[in-house]
Amino acid sequence: MSFLIQSGFLQSGPVQHALIVGGIAAVVAAVVGVPTLIRGQAFASDALAHVSTAGGALAPLIGVNALTGFVLMALAAGGMLEAVPVRDRAERDLLTGIVLGAGLGLAALFLSLGVTLPGASGATVGVLFGSVFLLGADDLVPALTAGGLALVLLMAFLRPILLAALDPDLARVSGVRLRLTGAVHLACLTLAVGLAAMTVGAILSTALIVTPAATAIALTARPGQSLLVAAGLGLAGTWGGLLIAYDSYVWTNGHAWPASFCIVTALCVLHFGLTGGLSLLRHLRGGKVRR
């Protein structure tokens, strides 16, 4: 046990903040991830996450906190995705690619300015790959607010989002306001991206959104249940990853592994372990698929 949980883990202030803020980010990202995958927007969420890099890099330059930077830039990119009319998913993917390219260009600019401007913080690695153990008490309230808002909005609009994902015409006929529904989902997604970027960095925040949600929808066929399962998996992977990152400092004599690496790896292990285990179970049952 003492090998698994190195001494001082739960007593450490940075660890406590990482567990709380990372936990909020994990739950929100995973829950928002489920309808995102159902709408076939994994790529769009990935693009928003990457584009938010530019916001994270810009934030210290203009003196706002990182979460605000991430969210605002993701919102700008998402706004463009919603505003430009597209006819189908393929066309949306094209647009997404273009917005992604432009956003990464801005990220290159701001990251470079962050290194070269006088008094620059040079937080490049933190923006890209997260600095979860550097989160402090003053990150708690913004994280709770953003996370709470995203969850409330998402749960309220869950049914219209699902119906619109099933078929937009069907949704319109039964009275769903498609634009509003899309905008609400997008707002939730940008909040989730911002929170995830705070935890594991803008590059890896996709993993927090896509991986647990993908595991959940493979494990359960029920929409409500898939949200709960995704939240549980996101939390387990994030807390497990934080623990491994903390332990790795001792295991490797001070050459600790980055927390983002540990978290993403834990989420992937959970995914392949659980979905692989499920396939094996079905196989052993004589190929009979039970859902």
Added chain:
Amino acid sequence: MRDLPEAPPLAVEDLTISHRGRPILDGVSFALNRGELCGLIGANGSGKTTLLRAILGLARPDGGQIRFGGGRRGRIGYLPQKVHVDAYMPLRARDVVALGLDGHRIGLPLPSAQRQARVAAALDAVSAEGFADQRVGTLSGGQQQRVFIAHALVRAPDVLLLDEPLASLDPSIAAEIAALLRRISQQMGIAVLLSAHEVNTLVPVMDKVIYLANRHAVAGPVAEVIRSDVLSRLYGHHIDVLNVHGRILVVTAPDAGAGTAHVTLLP
């Protein structure tokens, strides 16, 4: 049950629709009564989907009127021509039907016995209980069709519009679904309008038929519409309607040009 309204649940008068200046339908009129099943027959591109979308308010007509028995476009059930559900979607057949009931509502869906009962009744009406808990995306085409019919039925509509519900089904399943729709329209008093490019399967169940060709429509009881003089006038060239061993055969003249009419066997 419900009070019988005076007006037919759906009446279309002199409807004209175009897409980007190109006329698609011109002067289409028909009316549907409660419990009636009406086939909307036409070749690919003849405007079946366009007509249904106009009735649903998804497409704006250039002229004419669409009237509903209740006065406003209230209770219409709809089955789009193609609904593609990926196999991984975490939606059971039951969830799809529940979304038909209150999928437009904002707010947390609270578990309610009444809601469950209505979903179960709709699944029962289309004999889909057997696969109600399977992922929709993993069901066969005919099974999915039943689920989406239940989705359209669950709000107890006055009018049910189905866009090619029988396409991609094998003949026996198609006949089964056609009979199912017949039963639903009669038992629930719903006016059902379903499109098809193949009239064969529908003849035993249809009360009325609307034929679309060359932007125009003829509508009326089957015996009045599927006749040589009526169809010839609609298609603009001679069309024979033959009676062969109790089956009806619609034949177009060989020199009339391909694609203007189609040969159709009617049992």
